[in-house]
Amino acid sequence: MAPDVAQFKWNHHLPIEDLPREAEVIAALGRQASALGVPQPWAEAFFRAQIEASKTAQNELFQGWDVFKRGQFPDAPDLVTVTRPKLDRLTDQLLHALAENWPVLSDPTRREDVLRAMHPMQAEDLSAKAVTQAIAPLGR
Numbered sequence: 314m315a316p317d318v319a320q321f322k323w324n325h326h327l328p329i330e331d332l333p334r335e336a337e338v339i340a341a342l343g344r345q346a347s348a349l350g351v352p353q354p355w356a357e358a359f360f361r362a363q364i365e366a367s368k369t370a371q372n373e374l375f376q377g378w379d380v381f382k383r384g385q386f387p388d389a390p391d392l393v394t395v396t397r398p399k400l401d402r403l404t405d406q407l408l409h410a411l412a413e414n415w416p417v418l419s420d421p422t423r424r425e426d427v428l429r430a431m432h433p434m435q436a437e438d439l440s441a442k443a444v445t446q447a448i449a450p451l452g453r
């Protein structure tokens with residue numbers, strides 16, 4: 314999703330960081346998480362990490378586009394009507410997956426297993442920095 318978000322922001326010369334949006338997303342997720350049995354502080358830290366990883370990925374894209382003086386992306390989807398609703402659906406799925414797997418995620422003796430299970434993420438189209446940020450809460 315980060316490239317869709319970044320392309321729209323590039324086209325419209327918008328900053329990558331949107332703190333009011335972050336606060337809104339985190340507050341809503343914290344409430345929903347606790348209703349599903351995932352402690353609110355843990356859920357907030359987890360989703361904050363996903364946001365940090367997203368900003369890292371977007372900044373890395375911007376840096377490359379700056380170097381090559383990239384023009385507009387003609388096919389960038391609209392952030393408000395297309396990409397954010399998609400992100401919201403994905404985030405909701407992620408929240409339910411966390412709730413379902415909470416017994417394992419909250420068991421300190423399973424921490425190594427959880428981190429090992431995240432290894433395939435390294436092969437995805439994300440920098441090591443973004444991956445490390447995204448999975449950090451799982452090792453705490």
Ligand SMILES: O=C(O)C(=O)C[C@]1(C(=O)O)C=C[C@@H](O)C=C1
Binds near residue numbers: 329331334335338363
């Ligand atoms: O919705 C955006 O504008 C995004 O870049 C996504 C996102 C997020 O991960 O939720 C990430 C960074 C912004 O500061 C706000 C939100």
